[in-house]
Amino acid sequence: MKVLVIGGGGREHAVAKKLLSGESVDSVYCAPGNAGMKRDGITVVSIAQDNHDALIDLVKSEGIDWTFVGPEIPLFNGIVDDFQAAGLAIYGPTQAATQIEASKEFAKELMMKNDIPTGSYRSFDKYEEACRYVEEGPVPTVIKADGLAAGKGVVVAETKEEALAALKDMMCDEKFGSENTRVVIEEYLSGEEFSLMAFVSGEKVYPMVISQDHKRLLEGDKGLNTGGMGAYAPVAHIDESIIDQAVERILKPAAKGMVKNGTPFTGILYAGVMATNDGPKTIEFNARFGDPETQVLMNRLESDLGKAILAILNNEEPDLEWKTEGVSLGVVVAAAGYPASYKKQLPLNLPEENETLQLYFAGVTEKEGELVSDGGRIYLVEASADTIEEAQEVIYTALDSVNNPGCVYRKDIGHQAVKPQQIKSTAILNQHTL
Incomplete structure (x- = not known):
């Protein structure tokens, strides 16, 4: 089976690599991809993600069986609608369904109509x-x-x-x-945030293992918000009761609400959730995989990703098996100055990959046959181990062993899991409260 992944970041690298590792997928194309992906046998195609006609022509000429969309922009621009109009199989939400991410007001109204717990809000133009x-x-x-x-x-x-x-x-x-x-001003929710994602097809919801992202630039969760400086999964100190409530009170009602709204959702539904003293509450929805959460989640999936997505596309039950032991941790290496101004074309000295440690590339290109930086977030180092501390040791030892002038990374990814306070909830969320 041949699969096309649309996008060019670390999230798409992780998805493409996971697809290629399964028995059901023989080859993976990635458009536009990045130069680092080629190290894993992924076929990089220089077609922009907004060039829908060229991507459709690629799928037809190469005999690609189905397509997976990584980033939000092509989804928002209606790439799924265009592929479906051309009679091509594609996994992702339609342009109408992406409103759950593209409009914070749409998402808030969806939550209010379907009694999905969230903070109070007002919209202003x-x-x-x-x-x-x-x-x-x-x-x-x-x-x-x-x-x-x-x-x-x-x-x-x-x-x-x-x-x-x-x-x-x-x-x-x-x-x-x-x-x-236009802005949405929301009530500040106090608690601990986690990422809950699921494969969705209409009202059918298949949850993934939860993960925790680190959005802030600096250690101690200080500094500017970024696209994500690292993540880990699972989040053992958040009680299963909270996760169960989030699935039942957030994900499933959202999927049903989208169907009822006339904008049924098929694809990856992401819920940013806050574990509060009153139970889980929704911070936001995204219409695609999170980044960098995907880079740690893909290593938690033991079953064949390609086979599972194909089953969903065929309205069949997917086989999704997740690791129950150990942890996966990822640390982003970024260009100094990110998320504001930063230099490109930085030479890269990379850690050696092995059975424990993997690299996922984002902002890179090739210069004279060598990888150099080409973006703010350059690559992510992922390690799996029995504990967070062991994974941290593997990653930070590897990063400390290479010299990359002009690059920065947080040295405390996973800190919330090292000395956690167990977060439990016995709240029964029978009614939506503002």
Whole structure:
């Protein structure tokens, strides 16, 4: 079986590598891919992810059986609709269904209509009204760009000054584009955040192991929000009762609500969840795999990913088996200055891969036959071990052994799991509360 993966980052590298490792898949194409993927036998095709016609021609000419979409932008631009119109099998949500990520207001309305637990909120398209709401309300508060913002459109404002500055950035200075100046202001939820993803087909939901991302740039979860500086799975200190509630009260109602709404969802549904004293509450939905969560989750999956997705496409029950022992940890190596300005074309000295340690590439290209940096997040180092501490030791020993001037990484990924406080919940979420 031949499969095409659309995208070019670390998430797509992990998916493509996992597909290729299964018996059901003979070859994997990745468009546009990146130069680092070729090390794993992935066929990189220089077609932009927004060139739908060229991608459709590629699938037809190469006899590709089905396609998987990694990033949100091609989904939002309707690539699934275009492939389906051409009679091609593709796993991902339609343009209408991607509103669950593309519009924070759409997602909030979905949650309200289907009694999905979340924080209270208000939407604004007028700057002065948003400022008055912030000035009269409590802090901390959460400011979100309503549309797509590559995972960077959220500000947790500790003070009213920070909240007002975020409103100015998004609404007046058009930080995320002239068509993305509407904001959602949300109640700040206190607790511990985790990522809960699932394979979805209509009302059918197949949950994955939960993971925990580290969004902040600096150790101790300080500094700017990024696309993600590392992740680990599973999150053992979050009690199974919370996870069960999140599946039953968040994922399943969301899938049913999308069907009822006339925008049925097929693809990867991502719920950012906060474990609060009142049970799990929804922070956000995404219409695709998280990054860097995918890079650690793929190593937790023991069954054949390609066979499972094909079964879902054929309306059959997938075989999904997850590891029950050990942990997987991933640390992102980024260019100094990320997520603001940074240099490219940095030479890379890479750790050696082995049975325990793997590399997933994102912002890289080739120069004179060698990999050099070409983005903010350059690559991720993943290790699996019996404990978080052992995985940390493997990764940080490997990274400390190579010299990469101009590169940075957090040295505390997984810190919340090293000395965790067990998070449990006995809350029965019978009704939605604001």
